[in-house]
Amino acid sequence: MSEHPSGADPGGSIQPRGDPNIPSELFEAAFNVSHDLCVIVDMATAKLLYVNPSWCSAFGFTLEEVVGKTSIELNLWQDLSDRDRLFEEVEVGKPSTEYRTHFLTKSGEVITCIVETTIVEISGKPMAITSSVDVTEKERLEREHLAEQDAKIEELRYSRELFSAAFNSSSDSSAIANLETGRIVDINPTWLNNMGWTREEVIGKAGGELNAWANPAERDRFREALNMGEPLTRYRAHFLSKAGEVRTVLLDTAIVEIAGERMLFSSSTDITERERAEEERLDLERQMLNMQKMESLGILAGGIAHDFNNILMAVLGNADLALDEIPRHAPVHRNIEEIAKGARRAAELSGQMLAYSGRGQFVVEAINMNEFVTEMMHLLDVSISKNVLLNYNIDGSLPTFDGDVTQIRQIIINLILNAADSIGEKAGVISLSTGVIYCDSAYLDDVGKHMGIGNSLAEGIYIYLEVGDTGAGIDADIIEKIFDPFFTTKFTGRGLGLSAVLGIVRGHNGAVSISSEAGSGTRFRLLFPANEAIDEQFPNKAIRAS
Known part of the structure; x- marks a missing residue:
């Protein structure tokens, strides 16, 4: 770096040897107005002969403070090895191009510069002209930019990890599908567990290929919403698992963009068990x-x-x-x-x-249902219209059950007359059947539920009496009330016939089941607990209730 001590001429004008036609004043003016940090150094003494105003502004020195001093004396180098390496290259005649180094200002602040150095002769002496560009701010901005990028990359990585953890650990069934193709690109374990598929079976498949929708109308509404770009919130839908089980869900959807492609994110809460x-x-x-x-x-x-x-x-x-x-x-x-x-x-x-x-008087004795019905055949035949055929299907041999003969007779007559009234004036058939049946707890609980007695019936062998007809049948809403006292659909009825049947059967620790559909006839089945254990004859003698 050249210095001009106290305005004195250091042996001649400041002009490099070269074109003599360039006035020294022009060179000096260019040197002084340059935005680069320019220095002229005497190669023989390593002293700074001259620095331009830009250099003084950047380093915080005045011209008088630096002229005649070496860079070491001014403590300009953060690392002296940078100086040695630079001057070694310059001394062997190798010009320095964009040599990056760190300088210290007068206040001790570190600045980074890109340095270019060339050797010239001024007044017959070898001089080093150094031009530096201060890139401190540029590097700071670059570092901040890189830091921002690193932070964004880290934030993105964290977001991905967070989403992946939330996606895979969610108790809701979640899936991501390509909106254009409909193909699944990701699926979480909850979805796989609820629907019974493996990941390999699902990835790359569309919902239609998996036959996932149980209700076509729900699927069409779903597609309509997608076509309109509407998100679905708590949309009630029914899906089919791999095994064909229907699962009820509340579905939420959102359309998101991932890697430049529009994706459908869906999350569903399985409410089947709830x-x-x-x-x-x-x-x-x-x-x-x-x-x-x-x-x-x-x-x-x-x-x-x-x-x-x-x-x-x-x-x-x-x-x-x-x-x-x-x-x-x-x-x-x-x-x-x-x-x-x-x-x-x-x-x-x-x-x-x-x-x-159930407060009627009972005279209990062992009753053989087959013999009992056989004795009543004539009475029953004359009790119904001639256009109604009464068929009997009597099991060959039945165990006895404990019952009151008068009351059992009453319920049989009530059921036969009720069947005849259902057929009316047209031709029809009434069937009366007897048999032995094995009733498990599930069947009895279901029957007891409709009788209003809960699950108080014991599993085991029962004698059954079944009366069916080909009449008009009974609507479902009427079946719920059919055993209520004083409920009747007949103009002249009292509404006590079937309620008496229920009361008598309950009094015998039995059960009544009814099956009917409007226009398809009605069947009543009465169950009475058998006296004799016939487990050893099962299943030949006793059918299972269903």
């Missing part, structure tokens, strides 16, 4: 309400019937006494007979209410 549990809860609640209703009706019917019977006994007793004392030809004799007849009909109704409540 809905199943809710359905079971509601079913249990209905059972409890039905049991409470049946119990309340039974208590009410039993109480009314008991008190009504006491009143009727007084009416009948006094009517019979009056008939004994009044001559038959007396005008009031016939009136008292009608009073007695009406009181007996009322007593029959009272007896039916008692039967429903």
